[in-house]
Amino acid sequence: MNRSTDKFLTLFQEAEAHLEQLLPLGQRRLKARATFEHVGFPMQKMEKWRNSHLRTIRETDWVFERTQPAVDKTQWPERFRHAPVFVNGVAESDDFWEERTDGVQIGSLRAALKHTPQRVFDHFNKNNKEDLFGTFALNTLLVTDGLWVYVPKGIRVETPVLAVQYSSGKHHAVNHLRHILVVEEAASVDVQMLQISTPDDNHFIQDITECFVADRGIIRRHVLQQFQGETICFSTAFSTQGEASEYHSNVTTLSSHNTRNEQHTRFDKPDGVARLGGLYLAAEKERVEHQVFIDHAVPDCESHEKFAGVLSGHAQGAFTGHILVREDAQKTNAFQASNNMVLSDDARVRSLPFLEIYADDVKCSHGATVGKLDDEALFYLRSRGIGAEEAKRILLTSFAAATLEDVEDENYKQFVVDEIQSKLAAVSQ
Amino acid sequence: MSNNTLLEIKDLHAEVEGKKILKGINLSIPAGSVHAIMGPNGAGKSTLGSVIAGKEEFEVTHGEVLYKGRNILEMDPEERALEGVFMSFQNPVEIPGVSMPNFLRTIINAHREHRGEEPIAPAEFLRLMKEKAAFLGIEKMIRGRSVNEGFSGGEKKKNEMLQMMLLEPQFVVLDELDSGLDIDAIRKVSEAVNQMRSPDNAFLAITHYQRLLDYIVPDVIHILVDGRIVKSGDKNLALELEKDGYEMML
Ligand SMILES: Nc1ncnc2c1ncn2[C@@H]1O[C@H](COP(=O)(O)OP(=O)(O)O)[C@@H](O)[C@H]1O
Numbered sequence: 304m305n306r307s308t309d310k311f312l313t314l315f316q317e318a319e320a321h322l323e324q325l326l327p328l329g330q331r332r333l334k335a336r337a338t339f340e341h342v343g344f345p346m347q348k349m350e351k352w353r354n355s356h357l358r359t360i361r362e363t364d365w366v367f368e369r370t371q372p373a374v375d376k377t378q379w380p381e382r383f384r385h386a387p388v389f390v391n392g393v394a395e396s397d398d399f400w401e402e403r404t405d406g407v408q409i410g411s412l413r414a415a416l417k418h419t420p421q422r423v424f425d426h427f428n429k430n431n432k433e434d435l436f437g438t439f440a441l442n443t444l445l446v447t448d449g450l451w452v453y454v455p456k457g458i459r460v461e462t463p464v465l466a467v468q469y470s471s472g473k474h475h476a477v478n479h480l481r482h483i484l485v486v487e488e489a490a491s492v493d494v495q496m497l498q499i500s501t502p503d504d505n506h507f508i509q510d511i512t513e514c515f516v517a518d519r520g521i522i523r524r525h526v527l528q529q530f531q532g533e534t535i536c537f538s539t540a541f542s543t544q545g546e547a548s549e550y551h552s553n554v555t556t557l558s559s560h561n562t563r564n565e566q567h568t569r570f571d572k573p574d575g576v577a578r579l580g581g582l583y584l585a586a587e588k589e590r591v592e593h594q595v596f597i598d599h600a601v602p603d604c605e606s607h608e609k610f611a612g613v614l615s616g617h618a619q620g621a622f623t624g625h626i627l628v629r630e631d632a633q634k635t636n637a638f639q640a641s642n643n644m645v646l647s648d649d650a651r652v653r654s655l656p657f658l659e660i661y662a663d664d665v666k667c668s669h670g671a672t673v674g675k676l677d678d679e680a681l682f683y684l685r686s687r688g689i690g691a692e693e694a695k696r697i698l699l700t701s702f703a704a705a706t707l708e709d710v711e712d713e714n715y716k717q718f719v720v721d722e723i724q725s726k727l728a729a730v731s732q
Numbered sequence: 733m734s735n736n737t738l739l740e741i742k743d744l745h746a747e748v749e750g751k752k753i754l755k756g757i758n759l760s761i762p763a764g765s766v767h768a769i770m771g772p773n774g775a776g777k778s779t780l781g782s783v784i785a786g787k788e789e790f791e792v793t794h795g796e797v798l799y800k801g802r803n804i805l806e807m808d809p810e811e812r813a814l815e816g817v818f819m820s821f822q823n824p825v826e827i828p829g830v831s832m833p834n835f836l837r838t839i840i841n842a843h844r845e846h847r848g849e850e851p852i853a854p855a856e857f858l859r860l861m862k863e864k865a866a867f868l869g870i871e872k873m874i875r876g877r878s879v880n881e882g883f884s885g886g887e888k889k890k891n892e893m894l895q896m897m898l899l900e901p902q903f904v905v906l907d908e909l910d911s912g913l914d915i916d917a918i919r920k921v922s923e924a925v926n927q928m929r930s931p932d933n934a935f936l937a938i939t940h941y942q943r944l945l946d947y948i949v950p951d952v953i954h955i956l957v958d959g960r961i962v963k964s965g966d967k968n969l970a971l972e973l974e975k976d977g978y979e980m981m982l
């Protein structure tokens with residue numbers, strides 16, 4: 304058993320009573336413990352963990368503590384200042400629960416467990432792959448709360464659901480969250496989440512989002528990450544899709560310390576579409592990684608991946624894109640692009656496409672680029688009177704904004720582009 | 733230098749990657765005039781334009797370029813542009829993701845800010861952009877497109893003219909404005925130039941063929957061969973050249 308596995312098992316043992324009191328999962332935690340013990344915490348040498356930075360996790364004595372610091376919103380974008388907040392893994396409001404007359408439920412997982420336990424357990428862990436990586440079982444072991452969104456058949460939720468995942472504290476605490484998004488047949492929802500930490504934060508966060516998209520349903524999931532301090536965050540989304548359904552995911556990382564974003568998508572019925580986008584801006588010694596796994600299990604589905612990174616300083620970025628097209632999945636369309644802009648000699652980026660195709664009638668493409676700013680374009684802009692810094696910012700912003708093309712909510716798109724632009728103003732100097 | 737001189741080049745030497753390209757250029761271009769530079773491929777015509785516009789990869793090893801009496805070699809490209817220098821590129825670069833309207837508004841506002849003016853009002857900008865683009869016949873295609881992306885050769889040159897018309901520069905380098913254009917397009921871009929001609933500004937028209945000079949009639953023609961101006965004369969020089977070729981100049 305590796306050191307990290309051992310450590311987290313001990314941590315669980317000490318915290319179990321407290322965890323159960325916060326979120327009673329009973330047997331599910333014990334089952335997850337057995338799985339975790341068996342699978343173990345991921346090791347650096349494992350194929351899909353090679354680009355992740357696990358040393359700090361291995362060497363830190365993590366604690367579980369339920370702290371509820373006063374929430375400092377000064378660094379938050381205005382857009383999220385009134386949204387419900389999860390503070391160090393638990394909803395700030397004890398009673399975060401809304402059930403609308405049309406049956407839409409929005410609240411915390413803790414509240415959902417009280418109001419609608421059956422429905423919660425119909426979904427909890429159904430998409431999570433506990434036995435794939437130890438991190439996923441660990442999440443069940445240590446989870447305290449998360450966002451619950453349920454949209455009944457035929458209902459289209461017009462206004463985006465906003466939430467904030469906030470972490471602040473300097474005692475090396477773990478925060479594990481589970482978000483669950485369920486849309487029934489022909490229903491739709493747009494969820495926008497800010498993940499943010501304070502400059503003194505050094506927590507280990509692991510959030511898992513389980514998305515269930517029924518036939519002709521649509522989930523749009525947007526995450527904006529703004530980690531400060533020494534926050535380690537593993538953020539994973541699992542989605543399964545019904546017939547002619549759509550799943551959109553867009554993760555924009557403005558700042559980070561050590562972030563691993565992971566997306567697992569599976570098509571269960573034909574004619575599904577998945578659009579996955581991600582952008583990270585990584586400066587100084589930031590490390591960001593995207594792991595994507597798309598399971599074309601049935602015919603006639605299409606997946607689009609558009610990922611990009613802008614790296615400067617000593618930043619490190621990585622993209623691993625695994626596309627599995629199973630034998631029966633004829634007429635699959637799968638497109639993948641990973642484009643990176645490297646602005647300094649010391650920044651590093653790796654793109655690893657991984658195509659596993661067993662069907663023969665398939666359209667599949669992947670492309671990876673690593674480039675610098677285009678000097679010709681830079682000169683063109685300057686020769687028209689645009690200052691050097693602004694010219695760089697314009698070029699970088701247009702490069703970065705390409706990952707947001709598929710975002711439907713124009714307000715959100717503009718908001719993120721503005722955030723990117725002001726972040727890049729600092730990078731391009 | 734007469735007080736009418738807008739641009740004066742004195743014994744200009746420039747090289748790129750250690751290769752000498754301009755080997756002592758002297759030129760004096762008064763306001764109100766059009767000078768043409770003709771010469772074979774590789775003579776250094778585009779290099780001269782790039783040095784005037786401020787492209788950094790060309791190293792000026794000797795000489796001066798005075799614009800309104802100031803040595804612009806010490807200025808950044810953007811500063812030169814804001815002071816009224818404009819180059820229409822031989823091969824305008826494509827800039828994916830930067831939309832045409834945004835780009836045009838940004839450059840107009842950069843110039844307005846430099847003059848201490850407020851940013852252009854959105855309605856006024858749209859009106860202006862439409863008017864000039866319609867004149868050039870590229871009104872439809874600039875909407876929703878990225879700068880030069882997917883433009884044909886002719887559309888790229890028209891886009892250069894659009895920017896020139898919007899920025900109203902005082903000294904304009906036209907680098908092979910006619911290359912890749914059909915006769916209608918040459919007429920159109922020439923009309924844009926001729927409309928702008930005034931006693932206050934001047935043009936340096938670089939061209940390989942004399943064809944363009946039927947439409948943009950120059951006051952003086954210079955022949956550039958191997959980094960040097962080997963002959964200057966009036967517009968009849970172009971006809972001579974047409975007949976005898978560059979070889980006779982060597
Ligand atoms: N960026 C560059 N790097 C190396 N050589 C260059 C570069 N630009 C131009 N040259 C060389 O300089 C010479 C002059 O080029 P140019 O000024 O483009 O000629 P023209 O415009 O008269 O055809 C040519 O021999 C060309 O190969």
Ligand SMILES: [Mg+2]
Pocket residue numbers: 777778779822908
């Ligand atoms: Mg040339």
